Amino acid sequence: MDAWDQLTARLNELDALAGAGAALEWDQQCYMPPGAAASRGVQNALLSKLHHERFVAPEVGGWLDTLEAADLDATRRAAVTQLRRRYRRATVVPSRLVEALAHARSEGFAAWVDAKGKDDFSLFEGPLQRLLDLVREQAALYADGAAHPYDGLLEDYDPGSTVAELRPMFTRLASELNRLLDALAPLAHPEGTVPPVDEDGLRRLSDRLLRDLGFDLDRGRLDLAEHPFTTNLGVGDVRLTTHLHPENLLATLGGTIHECGHGLYEQGLPDHLAGTWLNRAAGMGLHESQSRFWENFIGRSLPFCRYLVPRMQGIWPTLRLTPEQLYAAANRVERSLIRIFADEATYNLHIIVRFQLELGVLEGRLQARDLPEAWAEGYRQVVGVVAPSARQGVLQDVHWSSGLFGYFPSYTIGNLYAASLGARLEEEFPDLWDQVERGEFGAILAWLRRNVHQKGASADAPVIFREVVGERDPVQDLVDHLWRRQGTLYGARRIV
């Protein structure tokens, strides 16, 4: 066997291990009985360990050395380039630091749960500081000559994104969003409330949506979970989850469509490149662009409400709701405290605060003890609200407690990408909104497949994005979209 065959055999083996691990985690969220927690923890840890050992093994480095010196076709060349980056990142961190991080994460998570329950940041401060120190150390090893230490962390979630690009873009976005929110603030919320429904109907509505949007239920499925997520267990096996909120139909609807967007991306990846690791998402930002595109750009549009309401009335014949009421309910805007409940516009302000704080941490300007004050100041300046408690403020998200620094920007990168993809689609299909109103999503999906999904990880997300949208300005596209939608709905006047 030559180096390429040996490498792909190993990558297929690693994919099988990762798929088995994903199956265990899916089961843990969806079905596992509580008494299994300890034994499942051991199983997860073993599969992760085997995966890591078999990836960082010296022979993998040797195969990459050989292939880098060889004459390869474009696909293999791209695969080797991407793999070298991953291999370097997996091997550059010494095992002492890997273990210290694992320990600090589990300590951090437990402390965060406790601190949030008791609404007392001081219980989290020590463990968080230990995490910050280790994450800085890790980032320094990752960054290796990058312009900003944060860039090294970004690459874990969004390869190709840099602080140099994100910072000015986010600053401009914050300012534009605040202009919109200021314009809407004095205006009355549009009328529209959605009555409570039953769980059985919500489940049927979710199944119907998946089929209509083009999710292949022979190559995936939908289950219920406390916190909806999507995972890929292997070729032909994409698992979506949703949560049934009988009192809050919009939450279930948004959740199902959001996860469906992730799942459509996963199902559209280039399976024929299995064994190269090019058959993967190009990054979390691009992933999030797919979920947000379907959830927000399509799913909260008036034409989509016109498609959906008759289907809802097929399930609940006595439901009294017009498409216009559903549309109004789905597009309420309000400066808010909690990220996960925020509307489409305000949401990005929550992310921008976190991004700025994480930059401060990585630049060494902020320590754990500074974060409550910095959080309050960031919210005051960027979102325009101040949390009355740590639980609704600096303790609200799980991410930092698990050592996830560099992840938050993906959410807003996703919203920005989605806005430009939507604008491109409107150019591509002049009858786009008629298609949506008729419940015909096939042409949209085929376009995304061709321009985004099928490219897998053959290039970084920013490159793929530029190939599709050309010179469009995503900040402008997102802000224009929000003015057209929420601005119009509230009857606000845009001063340009």
Added chain:
Amino acid sequence: MDAWDQLTARLNELDALAGAGAALEWDQQCYMPPGAAASRGVQNALLSKLHHERFVAPEVGGWLDTLEAADLDATRRAAVTQLRRRYRRATVVPSRLVEALAHARSEGFAAWVDAKGKDDFSLFEGPLQRLLDLVREQAALYADGAAHPYDGLLEDYDPGSTVAELRPMFTRLASELNRLLDALAPLAHPEGTVPPVDEDGLRRLSDRLLRDLGFDLDRGRLDLAEHPFTTNLGVGDVRLTTHLHPENLLATLGGTIHECGHGLYEQGLPDHLAGTWLNRAAGMGLHESQSRFWENFIGRSLPFCRYLVPRMQGIWPTLRLTPEQLYAAANRVERSLIRIFADEATYNLHIIVRFQLELGVLEGRLQARDLPEAWAEGYRQVVGVVAPSARQGVLQDVHWSSGLFGYFPSYTIGNLYAASLGARLEEEFPDLWDQVERGEFGAILAWLRRNVHQKGASADAPVIFREVVGERDPVQDLVDHLWRRQGTLYGARRIV
């Protein structure tokens, strides 16, 4: 670390791999979308390979050598003895033979599906012959001085059972069962049919049964599968499955109680011995005794029907059914062609035919081409019926196509053990049937826990069985039980 610590660390790792594999297989039967078949196959194969490699590794043999020469307490001594047997069996078969068997199994299974579909044994004959040759070779390596080559195969499923013991016991059982069936044959079936019900109610009835029988739903769960099974994913994680047959309530009831019996055994195993492999079932025969005990001895009794019918009427208020009618329906006896649909008495005759044929194969008296004729002759003599087609005859079971020779006896060993355990329980608790009628199963379960489950694999099943029942004769106990139940129900007169 000394040899013991290293060994138990490895065994815990192997258990984690096996648990992950069991989770994948559970998912495959219960939830996996069809498009995932290929990738799941790769995942299963990898986990099996890793498990095998890490068990047969030379260092494991070295640790066993060291421990065999050391001074150990009784538990460690028992663990080392059992592990040496397993290690020897895992290492004695050369990898050439392992691979040939794996290939012959997948070829055999495909040919069997095809042959059964077309009702044509000749399509299966060649692949079956190849399997027989390899299984004989394997059995010879396993047996190593055993009295009969079949003993080597038996040890895979029922360590401690031998042909020398089983053959006379099964011969006597066949003759006694035929006396019972001859006595019942001229008599009218007792009256009793169970009306169709709905799936939702069947599901609720199954859940209720699990709770009442003592299955811990915090440490296990029940799902639906085409072919019900039970599997253990790790400490605190026993998964049962059942199938909802709205037209055949008895089939669902029997399936749920049967799997619950397996699950109660798994939940009762000595968790504190994790890492020694003594926290396992002592064999498939003893496992089957637990499922059959609950399904048949308890579940088909009149007191159990008296407990159950009011609960059924709680679910289906308009259900017209008396406990006596349910009891009659659950205990119809008939000489039949298909093993899996056979009644409690006839079932064992199906097994005895297969046992005799397997002995012929292992002794070299029977080749694949002889099996249809030998099957027909065996059924004529032992069961008293002749199949009109290969599909209802020699092709009915999947076992041989997957290379499973030596497994069938476990079913009847289970029935025999269950009968003696039941007889011992009647001595132990003079009010046993009053407890059952009141739906109180706690004392029975506690007795099984203490006398069977908690012993794990610390001794072979025949030893554990003897410790519990003393000098009882299981053939006599099973035959007496059937005369008392079916004989009485049909009004037959027993001539002793």
